[in-house]
Amino acid sequence: MGSKVIVVGGGNAALSSAIESAERGNAVILLEASPLHSRGGNSRYTRDIRYAHEEDEFTSGSYPKEELRDDLIGVSGSFDNPEVAELVIGRSQEMAQWMHEHSITFKKEIRGTLNLSRTNAFFMGGGRVLVDTYYKLIQKLGVRVFYDAPASSINISDCRVNSITAFLDGKEQEISADKYIFASGGYEGNKEWLSQFWGEKSRNIKVRGSRFNTGIPLRSLMGSNALMCGVEKAGHMVAVDSRSPEYDAGIVSRIDAIPWGIVVNKNCERFYDEGQDIWPKRYAIWGRLVADQEGQMAYVIVDSKATGKFMPTAYPSIDANSIEDLAGKIGLNADKTARLISDFNNGITKSGEDAFNWSNNGLPVPKSHWALPIDTPPYHAYPLSPGLTFTYQGVRINKTGRIVLKDGELENGFAAGEIASGNVLRSGYLAGFGLTIGTTLGRLAGGWEND
Numbered sequence: 200m201g202s203k204v205i206v207v208g209g210g211n212a213a214l215s216s217a218i219e220s221a222e223r224g225n226a227v228i229l230l231e232a233s234p235l236h237s238r239g240g241n242s243r244y245t246r247d248i249r250y251a252h253e254e255d256e257f258t259s260g261s262y263p264k265e266e267l268r269d270d271l272i273g274v275s276g277s278f279d280n281p282e283v284a285e286l287v288i289g290r291s292q293e294m295a296q297w298m299h300e301h302s303i304t305f306k307k308e309i310r311g312t313l314n315l316s317r318t319n320a321f322f323m324g325g326g327r328v329l330v331d332t333y334y335k336l337i338q339k340l341g342v343r344v345f346y347d348a349p350a351s352s353i354n355i356s357d358c359r360v361n362s363i364t365a366f367l368d369g370k371e372q373e374i375s376a377d378k379y380i381f382a383s384g385g386y387e388g389n390k391e392w393l394s395q396f397w398g399e400k401s402r403n404i405k406v407r408g409s410r411f412n413t414g415i416p417l418r419s420l421m422g423s424n425a426l427m428c429g430v431e432k433a434g435h436m437v438a439v440d441s442r443s444p445e446y447d448a449g450i451v452s453r454i455d456a457i458p459w460g461i462v463v464n465k466n467c468e469r470f471y472d473e474g475q476d477i478w479p480k481r482y483a484i485w486g487r488l489v490a491d492q493e494g495q496m497a498y499v500i501v502d503s504k505a506t507g508k509f510m511p512t513a514y515p516s517i518d519a520n521s522i523e524d525l526a527g528k529i530g531l532n533a534d535k536t537a538r539l540i541s542d543f544n545n546g547i548t549k550s551g552e553d554a555f556n557w558s559n560n561g562l563p564v565p566k567s568h569w570a571l572p573i574d575t576p577p578y579h580a581y582p583l584s585p586g587l588t589f590t591y592q593g594v595r596i597n598k599t600g601r602i603v604l605k606d607g608e609l610e611n612g613f614a615a616g617e618i619a620s621g622n623v624l625r626s627g628y629l630a631g632f633g634l635t636i637g638t639t640l641g642r643l644a645g646g647w648e649n650d
């Protein structure tokens with residue numbers, strides 16, 4: 200008989216580690232903080248993975264690991280933990296095949312603003328099916344799953360986890376094992392924690408994913424001298440429709456119209472280049488940009504030429520046949536908005552259908568690409584709020600997946616997924632890489648190469 204293993208968390212990283220560990224004959228217990236009906240954390244909102252690969256059956260072309268590394272450095276500047284970042288990049292090459300062997304099926308192509316069919320593979324049914332498939336699998340493998348079972352504290356001494364306290368069968372209990380894997384996500388669902396960095400603004404931040412990701416195990420590890428990785432305030436934050444619920448809005452709340460139009464704040468000012476780069480490399484900066492505006496609000500305005508060019512939205516656009524009427528409907532000053540759009544249109548030096556027209560040099564805020572005039576009614580607007588996907592700061596791990604302390608490393612304590620994403624992500628993000636971090640580190644923690 201193998202070891203007794205406790206996995207804390209119930210998303211992709213936890214499930215990947217539970218599969219890996221149970222397949223090796225270990226007795227695995229998985230503690231999911233949420234009830235059964237909302238199990239799976241942020242992982243249940245996902246739809247694709249990014250991984251280095253040769254030509255394969257899941258994507259439309261090869262994506263060498265050097266290119267993936269360059270793309271990551273391009274958005275993040277550098278790695279906090281290069282050793283682990285390299286490990287994740289390298290091991291990503293085996294990921295799609297491993298998922299396929301564990302009953303995940305892929306579809307090939309996706310169109311729209313986030314066109315990623317070469318670099319990313321999209322799985323059938325999205326994250327909900329991914330998570331349900333893995334839960335079925337771990338059940339077959341004999342993993343004992345507890346729902347409504349949040350872990351609240353971790354008892355550590357002499358570089359070992361001795362036990363954890365968790366809510367089990369309706370009461371707080373102390374339980375112990377030979378090995379512990381912490382895969383409980385970030386702390387994006389914890390508004391009190393967020394307010395430490397964001398102050399009052401945190402109230403207006405929508406949490407796109409699970410309300411159960413409150414970071415309690417992470418906080419307990421921090422209190423036990425775990426070394427941290429990643430930037431404190433950093434997180435993946437996109438622009439979402441302001442009409443979205445405060446938690447669990449999922450992917451459909453994201454507004455992808457930005458490169459096709461302009462974004463203005465409540466004072467009718469543009470504040471950033473909407474066409475700076477292709478959307479997959481820029482969509483994750485817009486949440487923060489909107490968070491810095493008054494009331495954490497902004498509006499994207501497009502004209503009818505943009506119709507059908509971006510991901511369909513959950514909420515309908517606000518429409519009007521003139522800019523003045525549109526401004527009135529979204530509460531902006533009509534004259535100022537009309538003047539801004541007229542200046543914008545006049546500032547376009549080389550308009551046309553060419554998406555890469557490198558124009559608008561004359562404007563105080565340039566629009567480097569996709570600078571098409573907004574001149575063809577009906578006009579459409581979407582109200583924008585910051586939508587936090589996940590936080591980056593987490594515990595430092597080493598190349599075996601073990602948690603690093605200020606005075607050593609945890610012999611029997613591992614971390615995987617968002618709780619360790621700071622090892623790879625400093626500030627920016629590349630679409631589809633969250634699951635890659637979770638799957639590769641989850642498998643590592645679950646026993647890949649270190650049992």
Ligand SMILES: Cc1cc2nc3c(=O)[nH]c(=O)nc-3n(C[C@H](O)[C@H](O)[C@H](O)COP(=O)(O)OP(=O)(O)OC[C@H]3O[C@@H](n4cnc5c(N)ncnc54)[C@H](O)[C@@H]3O)c2cc1C
Nearest residue numbers: 209210212240241242246247350384408616617631633634
């Ligand atoms: C809307 C949306 C869309 C996304 N799309 C993609 C995508 O297409 N591709 C991609 O790669 N990434 C995507 N991401 C990011 C991705 O979801 C995460 O990076 C990834 O799922 C993290 O996996 P994880 O297992 O670390 O965390 P999670 O999946 O969030 O799981 C954390 C788990 O821990 C549990 N938990 C929390 N606290 C405790 C506790 N105290 N005790 C026990 N359990 C606890 C939670 O209930 C949850 O089950 C998306 C995220 C969102 C919100």
